[in-house]
Amino acid sequence: MITMDRKEDPKNTISNDVVDISVILDSSGSMSYEWKSTIATLSDFLFKQKEAFKNGTYTITHFNDTAEVYLADTKLSNFKGLSPDDIIPDGLTALYSAIIKNCRLLRLRKHGRRKFVVVVTDGQDNRSGEGSQKAAYDIVSEQKKEGVEFF
Secondary structure: OEEOOOOOOHHHEEEEEEEEEEEEEEOOHHHHHHHHHHHHHHHHHHHHHHHHOOOOEEEEEEEOOOEEEEEEEEEHHHOOOOOOOOOOOOOOOOHHHHHHHHHHHHHHOOOOEEEEEEEEOOOOOOOOOOOHHHHHHHHHHHHHHOOOEEO
16 A cells, blocks of 8 residues: 555545556547557557556546547456547647546546556647636645546
8 A cells, every 4th residue: 555645634534456547549630540550559569558457447538629428437357448439639738627527537546546548639729718728727736636647
């Protein structure tokens, strides 16, 4: 067990072998050029996590014009792979909206798990709207203070 600084608060006790992996996947139109390799790489990554963390879970939030949860709080032990046809790339890049949505979901997840967020994108936000960048940075900072690791 890893114990964070504030020992009196049980939500700060984190198990090393129980993880919650959140993938924020860019499914905008510009990703279509490398979509097959992106999905293959993501599948490979999740298969490796499945081997390493038998009790882990994963969530995939994909985004283009909007952010949508594709799979939520799913056991890594049940992961069978992804197909390029599961999600079809199209539209613009609402990166900040996806980060905000994902971080709000993280707040609801079980305590006592190591939490990782992996962002897969080829570009910058061009869709989320005014104020979204600051809101995304603020919520990421908040989550980092809670021990969430971002990649």
